[in-house]
């Protein structure tokens with residue numbers, strides 16, 4: 001009945017399979033994927049198909065899915081064309097997505113059969129914006145990037161998707177007194193840029209960051225570094241070995 005979280009897989013299929021092997025996911029366990037499955041890394045579709053095999057893997061939306069899914073739908077429908085040379089004035093959403101590492105996603109998505117592309121799109125449109133869970137008596141909020149425009153009394157459905165998938169916390173600060181927020185999006189290699197100095201908190205690049213009721217599990221798989229997972233029951237950490 002363990003509950004795990006992993007984030008920012010970014011097409012790193014081998015690293016994801018290694019994490020699945022390490023956590024030995026049982027049918028009674030749950031694994032939350034906190035967004036950014038696609039882009040940058042080489043095999044995002046293989047990651048999706050593996051996730052789709054497991055009903056107990058629950059995906060959340062990342063900014064890369066938000067940027068990509070509309071373009072993927074239009075590419076699939078033949079309403080958008082990309083041959084490797086975008087004109088910047090032609091389609092701004094595609095241009096922005098390409099700027100964020102879309103090439104391997106487009107290549108592997110368009111190489112699929114039309115049926116498989118439909119399956120991928122349906123799966124992506126089911127991704128959730130956030131999750132609230134209790135594990136072992138402790139309350140958690142799971143989200144991709146942060147809680148933009150945070151107020152302690154603001155209900156989670158009142159946050160916009162942009163606030164949830166793009167806006168970073170001050171990593172030296174705290175959201176809630178009584179809930180721990182688990183998130184990704186900002187590789188721990190870059191955390192020092194998003195912390196006020198003198199926080200008294202320790203950042204180890206490439207390792208999970210434990211702040212004040214705030215845990216960042218993006219350890220830089222998108223840049224070829226570690227894919228990390230955490231078990232929320234006891235905060236045990238897992239790191240890819242490949």
Ligand SMILES: [Mn+2]
Nearest residue numbers: 036062063185
């Ligand atoms: Mn992200």
